[in-house]
């Protein structure tokens with residue numbers, strides 16, 4: 001039996017933290033740090049010939065323009081989440097524009113997926129606002145989705161716009177429990193839903209690649225590696241899916257996070273080269 005491994009990356013610059021951007025976080029999300037993080041991740045994947053799912057915030061992928069700034073100002077009037085982004089674009093701050101990141105990922109043949117147009121969590125959007133988000137990006141850039149903050153809503157809108165799948169969400173009641181879960185080395189892999197399930201397909205949620213920041217620094221990298229190895233082993237034995245996800249922004253703000261990404265990629269490659277795991281993207285996982 002072979003299992004599957006997926007790596008998905010939530011790509012968002014400052015949009016992911018637009019509603020609580022502190023000076024400290026902003027200092028980690030400069031253009032230079034973001035470019036280094038995307039470059040290092042894309043190089044690592046290219047070295048071992050792995051394609052991943054890069055789920056982009058639509059507005060992050062647009063080149064700077066007066067029209068985009070105006071558009072965000074207009075949206076901010078109804079969605080307060082965007083107030084800080086509108087000010088940042090107006091002042092031509094770094095970290096809001098990542099059209100170069102879309103180019104870097106696209107050139108390497110990675111799947112380009114959707115992480116919302118604005119990164120406003122979807123439960124906070126009306127159905128019409130969710131439809132607007134879908135309309136703002138090319139259809140080929142929203143064939144699969146990662147919901148902002150993993151908050152699932154308006155799934156029928158995905159279907160209406162031909163979006164075939166989304167990453168599921170693993171819920172932890174508290175941040176402490178989420179942190180403690182990083183020490184759990186017995187996380188089982190998950191099965192894809194059966195063919196009879198409705199579209200869009202809920203892709204197994206998988207696990208976060210530990211961000212080496214704050215209290216999360218307490219999780220030893222050896223534990224993160226062992227956890228990934230056990231998860232891959234379980235997927236290989238049961239035909240399950242081992243899904244690993246991260247924000248490139250986690251590498252920008254805490255470069256030591258690359259140690260964890262490298263270790264997990266090494267483990268995936270070991271299982272792949274032994275014929276026990278095939279590497280998929282969210283889109284290829286659907287079988288064409």
Ligand SMILES: [Zn+2]
Pocket residue numbers: 010012016115119147148149
């Ligand atoms: Zn996000």
